[in-house]
Amino acid sequence: MSAVENQSLNSEGKGQGNSILLPQASIAVFSKDQETLASARQLETDWRFARVVVGVEDGDVNSAIQSYQEFESPDLVIVQTETIDAAFTAKLEELAGHCTEGTSAIVIGPENDVNLYRKLIDMGISDYLVKPIMANVMAEICAKTLIEKIGVKGSRLIAFIGAKGGVGTSVLCQSAACGVAEFMGQKTFLLDACGGWSTMSVGLGFEPVTTLLEAAKEIEAENQDNFNRMIHKVTDKLSVLASGSDVMLDQSISADQLEMMIDVLMAKYPVVFVDLSHSPQALQNVVITRANQINLVSTQGLVSLRQSRSLVQEIKDLRGGEDDGIELIINMSGMVSGQDVPRKDIETAMDLNVSAVVPFDAKLFQGNENASRRITSDKDGETLVKSTLLPVVQKIVSGDFTVDNAADKAGSGSGLLGGLMRKLSSK
Template sequence: MSDLPETPERIIAPVPRITIQAFCETAETAGLIEAAGDDRRMQKAHIKVQMGGGPAAVEAYRHAPTPNVVIIETQGAKAKPLECLDALAEVCDPGTKVIVIGHVNDVSLYRQFIQRGVSDYLIAPVEPLSLIVALSDLFTAPGVKPVGRTIAVFGVRGGIGASTVAHNLAWSIARGQGTQTVIADLDIAHGTASLNFNQDPPQGIAEAVFAPERLDAALVERLLSKCSDNLSLLSAPASLDRTIDVSEAAFDGLVDHLRAAVPCIVLDVPHQWSAWTKRVLVGADEILIVAGPDLASLRNAKNLFTALQAGRPNDRRPRIILNGVGVPKRPEIGAADFAKALEAPLFASLPFEPALFGAAANNGQMIAEIQPGAKAAEIFSDLAAALLGRPETRRARGTLLEPFLEPLRARLARRKAS
């Protein structure tokens, strides 16, 4: 039977461009399948739901070709599921995969289904994400490495520091978590990733976006600029030689190639609201929203939550970071009030430290390289661990050692006093 739904340790691969037809016996199952069809991972698939169960499927395919996947709901022995599957086998085209949704948890029945070539057997009621897992697994070859995780970073207004957060996050994932990571700068006209990482690559993301017919794994590999052992950069040209009018699906192929090659991809999404930016955000495995402690940021964050929710019904809500907190003499919305108004917890608040962030930007370095013990560096480290579903080892280690360090501190204090 199907694997468990998506977890922090496992990312569900998007379902490929296939046709799926479902024949249901209950309105509840039909509704669940339709809900699954609205999920972002089903974006490329075409799904059609109708009633009638197995007999309707057999009748439908007597004089019509079968789709890539047929989903049959059966309510038990009275529906004669085995006889129905035998009849369906006579009209199914070679290569068609069959998923059965049943209401009986019977291992013997499951084995008989598998013997007849059924690809998977799910027990009703089926959660949309469980069905998506089953469909995804049908087209994932055994032994293929897991699909990479995409993390989209987006600022609720211009100049809020989202790119700085994205770059430091990618660096922390690569360095602190030991995970191969790509930072992809999607701001083709004004991207700053190459400056922040002190790189000057001759090629970058524009070559992939403006010539999609040339896009393949080899080209993507050539476009990546190596920043460190685990971190690579897909830079933006930051040129105004041409206007940037790309289609809604302009980045789909590039992201697919990166997901197949790298465990983690951080997408630095520019602050603009277009068809392609919305598509990139909705399609990401994790979304990190960067806001400021002000009314405009709060309004924009609330609007963004609403806009993304419809396309991500089975996903975690975006994580929120307040940036530039504590500007002297500036009235601010407190973190608790911001979270209450947004009806969502904040992950962290980055302090206003212009000297530290300015030095890092001018030197082409990350915060942890300039000042490893800075609060901001710790926040990026914790965020990297949280997004990968790993424990925050830095804090855990400090907590465990605390009882042993306290006596040593006391002895040192007594020596200084004497």
């Protein structure tokens, strides 16, 4: 990103996955500009930065050099200057000499200069920004730089949670993960966070040879080879943790252990799905704060819709009051003939758009489940996943898929959803 673009960052950052709770990290800002200092101080009030230590100093590149002669440098140093000349770039080199390897640096300068921008980037500076730096730009730049630094650049964490038990969260999460791997060609990982309650091995046809706790212990011991042995490849692009043999009534892993596992997975897989149905609240909580997208699954029933409304509010509260990234999926539509709540009414009651409607189809879902087959191995299943779930996931995952003739037929005339609805009413 060039300096020219820096004021448009806020809109650019939206939906790009920067809306996540950032990992533990440290930032130091050296500036004499009151506006920059105020923007840096505001990071403390941004929920994403809850675990980031932000040091703000009324100073310049010389103060930074002095600090890091004595103390260890943070993950990110931001330095503002009023003059950009050879003396300043020499000072930057001196600063680099005192910084710990891996420290990223951003320079804020007085004017837009493409040649200077290139020179600084060549020197290893992460970004060059032109003042004034508003609070939202400061937050987006810092979030983006830290996300890149911890090696999860471009990786997406996608959670599925149910408004209540049995609404089909697991089967939709598995279907979406299969769809992303098979039809969008993305290297994908699927983790079921409910331990011994997991039914994933049935749905995806594998032997549950391990437990979440055993996997977490290998991650803690940094024993990557042992952890890799616990991974089952469902298809060429889809891997899962072959867990599920956990004791059902025993305590699960801690939120910290789950987060360590997610960090390891996100460094290796561009797309990581976590099924949160039936998992302990502490694990749901940590994934919800970090996920780039949260798919909330509900049925048409009043109880489920009511629970969804409360859950949407709680999820928003956990994510700084924003509904950014929350997707509402209505499952088992048409299960009770004539009882479906109109989509518009659901949206009004929930103050959230419905992102997808999945029809009740016992033959497709239970049929495949009983045969231990993936939904996507079935032509109707493929059509359903492509026309309902993948458009939702595609909002944050890159990759294209084509909806084939079967899907076109299902949606003929009035779009895919219309087609599915017609399929429903003909039952």
